[in-house]
Amino acid sequence: MQITTEQAERVLKASILKARDLGVSVCIAILDSGGHLKTFHRMDGAWLGVIDVAIKKAKTSALFEMETQVLDNYSKAGADAHGIELTNGHLVTFAGGIPLKDVDGQMIGSIGVSGGQVAQDYAVAQSGQSALKG
């Protein structure tokens, strides 16, 4: 199953609400489970540079079915797969990208958020994911 427009809109809306709550301007990218762009929005005031970061976070989570910061365990200096972040047209290995799962726990896509502090980006992405529950 792939994320639908209805689901993507719920995720986007919840993410933007959370970002406004936190007072940050972010980019939010939502991909399907094949890593293809479904929905994207850049909030007013977000840096131009975070467009690509948000998309790459979502891509990383779609392609490896994990939260971006988890991949850092494998890619960091000394780790088994050091340098893996250079594959796939470059990956992002800090928090803000997470897989999106439907109510049955099935992966349907991913979300990537960038523009705030990394912990804020992660909180925004989690709010997006939560919108798919119930």
Next chain:
Amino acid sequence: MQITTEQAERVLKASILKARDLGVSVCIAILDSGGHLKTFHRMDGAWLGVIDVAIKKAKTSALFEMETQVLDNYSKAGADAHGIELTNGHLVTFAGGIPLKDVDGQMIGSIGVSGGQVAQDYAVAQSGQSALKG
């Protein structure tokens, strides 16, 4: 001036309504006037291949401040600038990309639509632009 979230949402909503009217599933990309992604949406059922077409249409209109099919007058076989479509990471020279102007006629971005017949894509893009008037 750059397109705002409020403006982009109006453009996106009008475009999707028009696409539904026409019964087509399209991708809609909205860029600022510097060619940077502001908002994107892929309707359910749209081909994966039209993600890039929609974005490139919008990019073409942002970078050359004209509707995409106008550039064809310059790029087609025998025309003065044949091959210009190979620049800027490739351009699209058929209809569906148009500059977005605010109520004062100021260019604030562009829209690119792909997924239907070319005439349908163009109609959807025009509906998006119309949403910025009044």
Next chain:
Amino acid sequence: MQITTEQAERVLKASILKARDLGVSVCIAILDSGGHLKTFHRMDGAWLGVIDVAIKKAKTSALFEMETQVLDNYSKAGADAHGIELTNGHLVTFAGGIPLKDVDGQMIGSIGVSGGQVAQDYAVAQSGQSALKG
């Protein structure tokens, strides 16, 4: 010999004067004979899309030591080297790129101009080249 700052400034100044004479807003790229950027200027009002066109015109002329439109004789449909414009990260095969030669006829670089009608771009590039004579 490679183009010097003093020479590049003369070429740039003459080109801009000619462009103003013609009432067009262009981008002017000046490369050395190795195809590396020496000087660039985008006039106010020039389309963003012609940055890349001007640079690619100059690159084409530097790499093949000929005016860009001459390469079209080889690259056009039916010609011997049809498709050669797809090499070197893409070339431009319409007028506006010309080799730059010093007073002794030695090639020292190239100029690429884009933003006006093709004939205007060519005239601007020629004015740039003329500034190196005498």
Next chain:
Amino acid sequence: MQITTEQAERVLKASILKARDLGVSVCIAILDSGGHLKTFHRMDGAWLGVIDVAIKKAKTSALFEMETQVLDNYSKAGADAHGIELTNGHLVTFAGGIPLKDVDGQMIGSIGVSGGQVAQDYAVAQSGQSALKG
């Protein structure tokens, strides 16, 4: 607002004067606030390799609205956004790129300088920025 030709020429001239003062040969790239090339110059004697460094420094400052070395706080080993320098076609995170602001403090573009010691590059870039004041 975007940087004008008149402003870019002032910035470039002040930068070159400073570089000559310091006795270094540098490349100077000036972009608009959307990250698009406005003006570029490579001084005689500058390494070919610093063309790309100067442009990437300016791009980094345009896209993230900060001096390049500030981004290092986020991207260095152990920092929150380690690896962010791999996004946007690669960024530069050492000094020499700074945002350009007009007299009202409005960001209108960026400058990137490379070719000397990093501290020298930074001093040259600052001289360029200073030319926009008063």
